[in-house]
Amino acid sequence: MITAIIPHDYEWANDLSRRSRTDLIIVHHTASSPDITVEDIHALHLRNKWSGIGYHLVIYPDGSVHQGRPLDTMGAQCEGYNNRSIGVNLTGNFEYDQPTQEQFDALVLLLSDLMRQYNIPPEQVTGHNVWNATACPGANLDALLPDIVAAAVRA
Numbered sequence: 783m784i785t786a787i788i789p790h791d792y793e794w795a796n797d798l799s800r801r802s803r804t805d806l807i808i809v810h811h812t813a814s815s816p817d818i819t820v821e822d823i824h825a826l827h828l829r830n831k832w833s834g835i836g837y838h839l840v841i842y843p844d845g846s847v848h849q850g851r852p853l854d855t856m857g858a859q860c861e862g863y864n865n866r867s868i869g870v871n872l873t874g875n876f877e878y879d880q881p882t883q884e885q886f887d888a889l890v891l892l893l894s895d896l897m898r899q900y901n902i903p904p905e906q907v908t909g910h911n912v913w914n915a916t917a918c919p920g921a922n923l924d925a926l927l928p929d930i931v932a933a934a935v936r937a
């Protein structure tokens with residue numbers, strides 16, 4: 783199945799560049815209220831002096847999937863790995879909370895689509911904490927990731 787991705791228009795502070803390759807998918811949380819929107823994230827990341835929202839895809843608590851940076855461009859989401867990765871973010875703070883069932887299900891289908899589209903093996907779908915010193919994507923989502931990736935392989 784191909785996930786429906788809700789488009790958003792952004793004003794980028796700089797021209798976005800393309801990635802050299804795509805062999806990692808990196809899962810994040812916002813470490814914030816689950817009600818944060820892609821527009822909020824865009825504004826926050828502009829304040830960091832980035833080009834704009836750093837993630838490629840953002841999943842809300844209702845399971846809707848929102849476009850951030852265009853999929854073929856370099857994100858600002860995993861230091862040292864942006865030139866080879868797609869960043870997927872679930873809104874919420876999963877150090878304390880659990881993703882909603884809708885977020886869980888949407889992430890399974892989205893990862894399944896992306897793994898097929900880019901021919902990415904399951905071991906290269908990881909939490910942000912594998913690559914950078916961070917608690918992201920939060921202990922609770924981190925604990926669910928093996929099941930989520932296994933379900934994505936079967937989806």
Ligand SMILES: [Zn+2]
Nearest residue numbers: 810811910918
């Ligand atoms: Zn992260």
